Amino acid sequence: MNAPAKVSDRLSATGTANALELRNVSKYFGALAALEDINITVRPGERRAVLGSNGAGKTTLFNCVTGDFLATTGNIRFFGEDISEFPPHERIRRGLRRTYQISLLFTGLSVRDNIYLSCVGVSRRRFSFLRPRRDDALMAAADNLVDVVHLTDDRDTLVSNLSYGQQRQLEIAMALAGAPRFILFDEPAAGLSPTERRELVDILNGLPGHMGYIIIEHDMDVALRVAESVTMMHNGRIFKEGKPAEIEEDPEVQALYLGGDDG
Amino acid sequence: MALIENTPAAIDAVERRSLFERIPAAYWLVGFVLLVMPTFASPFVLFQIFGWTFILGIIALSLMFLGGYGGMVSLAQMTFAGSAGYMLAIFGPSAITDISMNWPWYIAIPLALALAVLFGTLTGWLAVRTAGIYTIMITLAIAAAFFYFTRQNYTIFNGFSGFNGVLPPKLFGVDWRGSTAFYYLTLFWATLCYFAVLYLSRSPFGLALQGVRDNQRRMSALGYNANAHRVAAYAFAALLAGIGGILLTWQSAQISPGTAGIGPAIDILVIAVIGGLRHPVGAFIGAFIYVILKTFALDALVAVGLSGERFQLLIGLGFLVIVFWSPDGILGLWAKWRDSRGKDPLRDRGGDTP
Numbered sequence: 001m002n003a004p005a006k007v008s009d010r011l012s013a014t015g016t017a018n019a020l021e022l023r024n025v026s027k028y029f030g031a032l033a034a035l036e037d038i039n040i041t042v043r044p045g046e047r048r049a050v051l052g053s054n055g056a057g058k059t060t061l062f063n064c065v066t067g068d069f070l071a072t073t074g075n076i077r078f079f080g081e082d083i084s085e086f087p088p089h090e091r092i093r094r095g096l097r098r099t100y101q102i103s104l105l106f107t108g109l110s111v112r113d114n115i116y117l118s119c120v121g122v123s124r125r126r127f128s129f130l131r132p133r134r135d136d137a138l139m140a141a142a143d144n145l146v147d148v149v150h151l152t153d154d155r156d157t158l159v160s161n162l163s164y165g166q167q168r169q170l171e172i173a174m175a176l177a178g179a180p181r182f183i184l185f186d187e188p189a190a191g192l193s194p195t196e197r198r199e200l201v202d203i204l205n206g207l208p209g210h211m212g213y214i215i216i217e218h219d220m221d222v223a224l225r226v227a228e229s230v231t232m233m234h235n236g237r238i239f240k241e242g243k244p245a246e247i248e249e250d251p252e253v254q255a256l257y258l259g260g261d262d263g
Numbered sequence: 264m265a266l267i268e269n270t271p272a273a274i275d276a277v278e279r280r281s282l283f284e285r286i287p288a289a290y291w292l293v294g295f296v297l298l299v300m301p302t303f304a305s306p307f308v309l310f311q312i313f314g315w316t317f318i319l320g321i322i323a324l325s326l327m328f329l330g331g332y333g334g335m336v337s338l339a340q341m342t343f344a345g346s347a348g349y350m351l352a353i354f355g356p357s358a359i360t361d362i363s364m365n366w367p368w369y370i371a372i373p374l375a376l377a378l379a380v381l382f383g384t385l386t387g388w389l390a391v392r393t394a395g396i397y398t399i400m401i402t403l404a405i406a407a408a409f410f411y412f413t414r415q416n417y418t419i420f421n422g423f424s425g426f427n428g429v430l431p432p433k434l435f436g437v438d439w440r441g442s443t444a445f446y447y448l449t450l451f452w453a454t455l456c457y458f459a460v461l462y463l464s465r466s467p468f469g470l471a472l473q474g475v476r477d478n479q480r481r482m483s484a485l486g487y488n489a490n491a492h493r494v495a496a497y498a499f500a501a502l503l504a505g506i507g508g509i510l511l512t513w514q515s516a517q518i519s520p521g522t523a524g525i526g527p528a529i530d531i532l533v534i535a536v537i538g539g540l541r542h543p544v545g546a547f548i549g550a551f552i553y554v555i556l557k558t559f560a561l562d563a564l565v566a567v568g569l570s571g572e573r574f575q576l577l578i579g580l581g582f583l584v585i586v587f588w589s590p591d592g593i594l595g596l597w598a599k600w601r602d603s604r605g606k607d608p609l610r611d612r613g614g615d616t617p
Contacts, residue, residue: 092486104481117474120467121485128467
């Protein structure tokens with residue numbers, strides 16, 4: 001297939017296809033089924049929360065979508081394109097982003113350099129031997145993202161000197177680099193103070209409308225304020241899907257959340 | 264006032280001045296001493312000590328680039344250098360007229376460097392699939408294979424004796440193997456390679472390479488193809504090693520299997536580690552120490568009444584002492600000393616200071 005046809009295919013796919021579509025995705029680690037027969041459909045611009053107890057398979061789900069692990073079976077479509085066999089960097093270059101539960105940052109670099117590195121990663125300057133000029137567009141984009149996640153005052157601070165909450169904010173900025181189409185947030189609110197949580201909710205609600213995401217969140221309050229639909233997972237399977245209010249009032253979900261792990 | 268200071272011209276002026284001022288005094292001093300060296304140093308010191316230091320420094324710098332910024336320890340750097348030297352002897356002039364093609368330097372040198380880069384890229388392509396000790400094993404295997412292949416192949420590599428009479432071109436009417444000319448030639452290339460690595464370390468490519476070293480998974484999640492960056496690093500390092508290899512061949516006017524044998528391959532690792540992998544200057548410090556030891560260890564042993572044949576022992580001991588005291592090499596020692604000097608003894612005593 002020649003290149004122009006491919007681009008138009010992809011463009012039309014963007015208009016009509018779902019942002020993310022998982023069909024019968026399973027992941028086995030030896031005999032252990034971390035994910036079993038997962039089917040999820042997320043529309044472009046949709047904001048979805050994934051809830052579930054520890055070990056429900058939420059992070060494994062993210063790892064399969066981003067390609068950190070290859071799914072054992074099933075296929076994954078991103079804006080209509082089958083990405084099941086792609087290596088992680090190819091998926092990222094198509095507009096998919098993620099954050100990590102445990103911050104994975106470059107602690108020896110400044111806040112701005114971390115974000116700059118994320119901007120360069122999805123640009124054509126990845127292999128550039130030339131240092132950025134002062135009016136470099138990617139550097140300007142990095143500066144802009146520093147403001148978006150409220151780190152303006154710490155732009156030149158070394159990441160190792162940031163507070164935990166600020167590191168989480170930086171994680172988000174790195175996921176926002178290079179105009180993403182869809183983002184996976186892995187427990188961005190974990191370990192944050194109530195003030196920092198409010199700030200996080202502000203940042204997420206301030207994202208442009210076309211930017212859909214899936215957020216893993218234990219805190220129902222945060223999840224309900226930033227998501228329009230909810231998927232409940234349990235033991236590697238999807239257990240319930242629906243609007244936040246329905247999920248909250250569902251007796252089975254309440255039993256699962258309040259009554260321990262017997263549900 | 265603030266308005267005036269913020270005009271682009273004013274900012275430019277400030278940055279231009281600070282660029283000049285930002286170059287540390289040590290750079291000016293070292294640069295000056297190196298430039299005027301031929302006025303007082305003997306030909307032996309210029310050609311044998313400093314010429315050799317700069318050449319081995321360039322080859323060790325290629326390992327420092329791979330190891331320090333890329334986290335990959337390669338034992339094949341001397342092999343890349345040797346392959347460039349061999350290609351130069353094959354395509355350019357040498358005393359082995361049956362094999363050497365005697366092409367002009369402006370074809371032979373670029374061709375030799377290009378083939379060394381190709382060799383480095385292929386080696387990198389193999390080696391980046393592994394990590395740690397396995398990378399060392401693969402590159403060691405390639406170094407060993409190159410050594411035995413060149414020793415046994417007579418049609419291209421002229422086997423055991425290799426090539427002699429490999430001389431630099433008489434460009435601009437200068438005899439580049441004359442001690443002063445050769446000194447400036449090697450100084451020029453060492454300086455160029457040093458600043459190229461320094462500059463590259465802060466370019467997108469260099470930053471990404473360090474990112475891959477620190478956290479490959481994270482870099483993949485930012486859209487970087489980690490292995491492609493590693494292979495590119497091998498290619499660039501092979502270019503540096505190739506430059507060193509050509510200069511090395513000119514210095515001894517010959518290239519033979521022993522030039523790129525297992526011993527020299529390990530020597531490059533020793534040089535890089537003695538100097539320290541944290542900064543490009545370490546490669547040259549390591550090379551200087553190595554050359555001094557290699558040149559004078561024999562005399563030193565004879566002077567204290569021992570057999571001169573044991574000079575390797577002294578080199579080994581020197582290596583052991585440095586690595587024992589500072590796993591980070593000379594640069595590590597320097598950092599330690601600077602830290603301890605920077606400490607205020609009064610403030611270090613804790614809460615009871617006035």
